[in-house]
Amino acid sequence: MLLAPLLVGCQPVAAVRSVPPVATASLMVFTSGGFNAAFDTLAAAYSRGTGTRIAVAHGPSMGETPNAIPARLARHEPADVVILARSGLDRLVAEGSVVRGTEVDLGLSRIAVAVREGARIPDIATPDAVRAALLRAKSVAWSDSASGVFIQSTLLDRLGVADQVRPKAKMIPATPVGEIVARGDAEIGFQQLSELKPVKGIRIVGLLPESLQKVTAFSGGVVAYSRHPAGARALLSYLSSPKADAAIRASGLEPARRKASR
Incomplete structure (x- = not known):
């Protein structure tokens, strides 16, 4: 598994139920290709601002490869947050791998x-x-x-x-x-x-x-077996806040302020 610890930070803004900053020692994030570039930038900023260490593993939103995010969760690899295409996230919520109610759209992709x-x-x-x-x-x-x-x-x-x-x-x-x-x-x-x-x-x-076109939302959620659910929510709050917009746009996405077609 490709793990790349990143140091990140900034002040989260209300998005995922107005979660305040949380001092969490470390978080593990699985993210798919469409949000990779934006997340690398935002993760580094978040770590600088909060002291939270963030490790990231990249994998597809779906498919049959061993590093696909659904396959990683099925093996119960350590994880706190997942970011992937909204259709894939919705399936993970339905099967209980992601906590219902923590889903948030982050970027819209064309x-x-x-x-x-x-x-x-x-x-x-x-x-x-x-x-x-x-x-x-x-x-x-x-x-x-x-x-x-x-x-x-x-x-x-x-x-x-x-x-x-x-x-x-x-x-x-x-x-x-x-x-x-x-x-x-x-x-x-x-x-x-x-x-x-x-x-x-x-x-x-x-x-x-x-x-x-098909406009796809890349969205995040808290992993059901996360050991740091409060920290995971705080990270998602930051990623969905206006402070993340510049990095999201620079990566080729649009910030998500509404639900996209799934």
């Missing part, structure tokens, strides 16, 4: 398109242009998490290209899609903007047109 640096830039300005780009590409990649599931199960059918595109496409587990594109293993890749932004060697073409 799907973007990327190609290898130096490659031809496809037109994706309209649904027809996206359809043409998919048909023209020799290979396509998307993730096995929220954005990729939407593309494979909904978007291709909506564009009428499922039969032509699925045979030349790869659903990528665990690895960022941008890395697959940067290596030249896929000509065009689709993933949340916040997950593509940190990858070197790619060109982000832009966001999918609004009529083809």
Whole structure:
């Protein structure tokens, strides 16, 4: 398991039931790719302000890989907070792995398109242009998490290209899609903007047109078997406060002030 202790801080603001700062020695957080960049920045700030040590393990919101967040919780790996796609969080709440009532939306994510640096830039300005780009590409990649599931199960059918595109496409587990594109293993890749932004060697073409978009909320909750539930709530309060907005925007997300489509 990849553990990366981070030192973090700032003063939490009312969000998760107005939880005040809590002096907690340490917290363990599982976070999925879409919120990784924002969390690394915010965790460091929170630790500086509170003295709380934060360890983080990264994993997908869903899927069959051993490091997927649901699989980690099923093994009862030590954890206090989880941050993942809202649909995945809702399933964890329903099965009792996350405390009901602690859920809070943190950032809203949109799907973007990327190609290898130096490659031809496809037109994706309209649904027809996206359809043409998919048909023209020799290979396509998307993730096995929220954005990729939407593309494979909904978007291709909506564009009428499922039969032509699925045979030349790869659903990528665990690895960022941008890395697959940067290596030249896929000509065009689709993933949340916040997950593509940190990858070197790619060109982000832009966001999918609004009529083809799925806006996903990345959301947090307190793990049911957390040993530090008060500290976990305080961290979520900070992450959902206005003081977190700048880091969330810089990562390619929008701060969540309302529920997004799940």
